[in-house]
Amino acid sequence: MAWDVGIIGLGAMGSMAAWQLAQRGTSVIGFEQFGIGHDRSAVGGETRLFRTAYKEGAEYVPLLKESKHLWKQLEDQSGNKLLHLNGGLNIGPIEDEFMQNVLKSVKDFNLDHEILDYMDAKRRYPQHILGPDEIMVLDKDAGFLRPELAVVSAVKRAEQLGAEIRSHAKVESFEANDDGIVIKSDGHEYKVKQLLITAGPWIGEMLPQFKPVVNVKKIILSWFPAKNVEDYQPSRFPIFTRRSSGHRLFGAPTVEGSMVKVGVSTPGDVVEDVNYLNRTVELSEFKESMEVVSKFFNGLYTDPVRVNAYMDAYTDDGHSMIGRVPGYPNVVVMGGFSGHGFKMAPALGKIASDILIHDSTPFDLKSLSPDRFSPSLKTEF
């Protein structure tokens, strides 16, 4: 048996798992069908939001705290700046469920935050046009990540620690038998004791039984030029998420010095064939982003200068699946991150390595078990 663990897919989750496994002395081989840090799946687009006041569910807060610590560790080990904690604004009418969840999260977990009423918010962050019933909650432990550099940093660090990495190497199939698992890629066979599948949108290709519980969706990001770019520098413009007048929007400051990313959270069409994501973006796909820019911002031009298409795997309840694959005791899967997995990728990489090495994890992940979707997907920790 040549390796303890094989990893299929070195995007957000696979790269972090490779780093965590190699750091614990496990022998690892990782396969990535494209280049490391590529933009053809769920990782491209310069920034990913990092938030700890988590409207998606308070159960994620311990994972986010652990991730913050691990992002710093990866920065120290790689020498690359990955997490920029310039703060995060949650914006909306105070009585809305969204703002109530944010307030609950900061209170329950004692998160460092500030509540800005309409007048304070308007004065401090004049880039945002607010309605009179809207407030801001500033999450001080929020900011943005550099996703491509993060993936590259984790994979390079894993390599330094002894992991073998195969880029531009698509895994065609794997076979599990009593002796272990044989991975087939590029006409070669690789024998491993255990397998981690972190294939993102390709999860259904590697594990067809997961196809019915995952939809791959196209996600559009748009960048708008700033009239005065100083107003949109990270020091003056925190990342934000906002629910206003039926729109769900998010964005990040300028990182390259001229344009500002603003997107809407509703994912686009289902991608029928993940090998052929249509990367051409029609006006109808980014019209709402243009509308929110003209409605909610001072100082941005309303025609985007860059519009790109990516994709992520969505489950019906918007939460991911982590655990051993039924019928394959030596195979662990992590997938279905539903548009919000990047920020917690290092903690999830560590959890995958916990499961692979110790068959348990200190985090309570029952709510993320794949068997919540179907008895045929029963899994154990």
Ligand SMILES: Cc1cc2nc3c(=O)[nH]c(=O)nc-3n(C[C@H](O)[C@H](O)[C@H](O)COP(=O)(O)OP(=O)(O)OC[C@H]3O[C@@H](n4cnc5c(N)ncnc54)[C@H](O)[C@@H]3O)c2cc1C
């Ligand atoms: C546009 C966009 C914006 C987002 N914004 C945020 C955000 O602000 N904050 C946040 O936390 N999250 C965000 N997310 C979500 C986050 O980026 C994803 O949830 C996360 O990247 C999913 O990680 P993954 O490892 O499952 O998939 P991926 O990162 O897509 O990785 C899967 C990898 O597997 C490889 N692969 C697949 N099949 C094979 C095979 N057979 N052989 C070899 N390699 C294979 C793929 O090429 C790919 O590299 C966003 C997602 C998108 C698309």
